[in-house]
Amino acid sequence: MTHPQPYPHPNAPQQQGPYGSPPYGQPGGPGPYAQPAPYGQPGPYGHPGGTVPRPGCEVCGAQPATPVTVRSHQGMVVIMRTVTRRGVYCRTCGLAVYRQLTSSTLVTGWWGLLSLFVTPFVVLLNVLGARAALLRLPEPHGAVRPPLDPGRRVLHRAPAMLILTPFALVALAIPTLMVVGLLAKDDGPVTLSVGDCVRNEAKWPEQQLEKVDCGSAQAEYRVTDRPSCGPTDYLLQAEYTVGSPRPGFCLNARR
């Protein structure tokens, strides 16, 4: 471990050949295939886990462990802060860190304009990066200290429920509004024909015309296609379609 290395490197001790051969890159040294294999896979000379055992979980000491980066984000209206936590964790401790930071991001991440855009990325990075790497690890063994409590899954925690429920409601609200919009459209301007009688339910000059029977007392106006409206007539608003879309239909006062 303390051999002087010509090229100092964090992994330098691992690059030394298993039989004391010169370091990687030196004449006679091991070739590129002498890199330590990932833990649990046969090493270059058939040794499991390469030549040097990988460090265990930095919390509990269990094997196997993997280096992961977990982030949390905090929006504070105008300023924001992203905390990056790097460590070598076993599956249990790593998931505990991931769940804690991701959950807190779901609560504190949204409070700022930029944060609204940063937070989904931070959560996505945690899920696709750290979480995926940790879930690929087998169950840890050989812990020398108590591991962290991974607790409940992020989606089963209160923050996720609190944050995701409004999103779910918004997602549901969009189709609901579309249906309401379609229904409201049915309630829109009626199609009239020349000779129809109408009653205005709004206050002039607003027009909210209801088609009624010309014989009934409710009939206030008759739709005409005169070239110009009389002094007591109203011009039919364009939103009311009369057969073909041409302007100039009058509402002739019935009394």
Ligand SMILES: [Zn+2]
């Ligand atoms: Zn651990």
